[in-house]
Every structure is written in structure tokens, then in C-alpha cells.
Amino acid sequence: xxxxxxxxxxxxxxxxxxxxxxxxxxxxxxxxxxxxxxxxxxxxxxxxxxxxxxxxxxxxxxxxxxxxxxxxxxxxxxxxxxxxxxxxxxxxxxxxxxxxxxxxxxxxxxxxx
Amino acid sequence: xxxxxxxxxxxxxxxxxxxxxxxxxxxxxxxxxxxxxxxxxxxxxxxxxxxxxxxxxxxxxxxxxxxxxxxxxxxxxxxxxxxxxxxxxxxxxxxxxxxxxxxxxxxxxxx
Numbered sequence: 001x002x003x004x005x006x007x008x009x010x011x012x013x014x015x016x017x018x019x020x021x022x023x024x025x026x027x028x029x030x031x032x033x034x035x036x037x038x039x040x041x042x043x044x045x046x047x048x049x050x051x052x053x054x055x056x057x058x059x060x061x062x063x064x065x066x067x068x069x070x071x072x073x074x075x076x077x078x079x080x081x082x083x084x085x086x087x088x089x090x091x092x093x094x095x096x097x098x099x100x101x102x103x104x105x106x107x108x109x110x111x112x113x
Numbered sequence: 114x115x116x117x118x119x120x121x122x123x124x125x126x127x128x129x130x131x132x133x134x135x136x137x138x139x140x141x142x143x144x145x146x147x148x149x150x151x152x153x154x155x156x157x158x159x160x161x162x163x164x165x166x167x168x169x170x171x172x173x174x175x176x177x178x179x180x181x182x183x184x185x186x187x188x189x190x191x192x193x194x195x196x197x198x199x200x201x202x203x204x205x206x207x208x209x210x211x212x213x214x215x216x217x218x219x220x221x222x223x224x
Contacts, residue, residue, distance in 0.1 A: 004156070033212075042214055042215065042216060043157070043200075043214035044214075045212055090156050090157070092156070098206055099206055100145070100147050100162070100204050100206055100212055101147075101162065102159060104157045104158065104159075106154075106156050107156050
């Protein structure tokens with residue numbers, strides 16, 4: 001069974017731009033969560049989606065948003081990029097919401113210049 | 114803030130058992146103990162989880178003390194590929210907001 005895939009793997013953007021990252025969960029997994037990983041803050045929860053609805057949200061500004069499609073694929077968007085948004089963005093999928101047995105993708109490395 | 118305390122780093126000889134400790138003295142009755150690991154440049158990998166009984170799977174064993182205030186992840190025969198950062202997390206099953214990854218333990222398996 002194929003794992004979680006994320007595209008693109010690497011991205012360089014300029015401050016003020018916006019970016020959209022994509023995640024395809026493991027087949028049959030209906031819950032998708034997003035995390036941000038930085039050297040200073042570690043792994044931080046962004047949000048979780050299930051059945052095209054945001055189920056939980058972490059403590060991030062409104063510039064960070066996401067959505068989920070009917071096939072469980074998910075996208076996250078960051079608008080008005082700041083230098084501090086440079087990070088590894090990880091997507092994780094699970095069979096059902098509310099389970100912390102999650103399967104992570106390889107991540108998208110975003111660099112904001 | 115993470116609800117767990119782990120040593121920042123540990124070494125282990127290849128082929129020997131690696132025992133990674135974790136303190137979670139404020140764990141609540143409905144919280145599970147989860148272990149993940151992250152190999153350099155990859156996403157975290159789920160290893161094992163448990164509530165109060167010891168658990169074993171093909172990757173590792175999890176030993177939780179009777180008072181549930183600490184646990185130990187055991188990799189029975191460590192290999193060089195087990196070199197990674199290991200995260201111990203306590204969280205209820207129903208709320209991903211509480212999946213707080215701390216700094217973890219950097220395990221280095223040496224030949």
C-alpha cells in the first residue's frame with residue numbers, strides 16, 4: 001500500500017507570497033493532519049481534517065488554512081509568507097479521526113526568502 | 114509544552130537492546146503513551162502505543178510503570194537504521210491538538 005505523499009518536496013518562496021501544499025493520504029485513510037516542524041519550535045500541530053471538515057486547529061494565525069476534498073486529499077495554504085514560515089510541513093493520515101496512530105509523509109521543505 | 118521528559122541523547126551498540134526512558138508524571142487517566150521516531154529528513158514514523166499494559170509489536174516493546182508516570186521503549190536488537198530521534202508523547206485518542214512532540218531523544222546506534 002502506498003504511503004502518504006506530499007507535493008512538492010521542496011519550495012522556495014519570497015516573503016509576502018502565498019503557497020499551497022498538497023497531501024495524498026494512504027488509501028482508505030479519511031483523516032488528514034498537518035504539522036509544522038522547525039528547529040526552534042519542533043513539531044507543532046496545525047489542523048486536522050475529516051470528511052472535508054476541519055475538526056481541530058492548532059495555535060497558528062489565520063494565514064494558515066487548509067481544506068480536504070471528497071477523496072480525502074488535502075491542501076494547506078499559507079498566505080502573506082513571512083521568513084518565520086520557513087519550515088518542514090508534514091502531513092499525516094489516519095484511518096479515522098481521534099486516533100493518534102498516524103502515518104506521516106516525507107514533508108515539504110518550504111524556504112521563505 | 115510537551116508533557117513528557119526524555120534524555121536528549123543516548124548511544125547504543127549495534128545488536129544490543131536500546132532502552133529509551135520517558136517520564137510523564139502528569140499523565141491523565143484517559144491519555145495513552147505513544148512513541149514515534151524520526152529518521153533524518155523523513156517524516157515521523159509511528160512505533161507503538163499503550164495505555165497501562167505492556168505492549169509489543171514487530172518493531173518494539175513498550176513498558177509502562179504501574180503508576181503510569183514513566184515508560185520505556187525497548188528496541189530489542191538495535192541496528193544502524195534505528196539511529197533517529199525518538200519522541201514519547203502522551204495524548205488522548207480523540208484530540209490531535211494534544212499530540213505535543215517534545216525535543217525527543219536522539220539515539221545513535223554505533224557499530
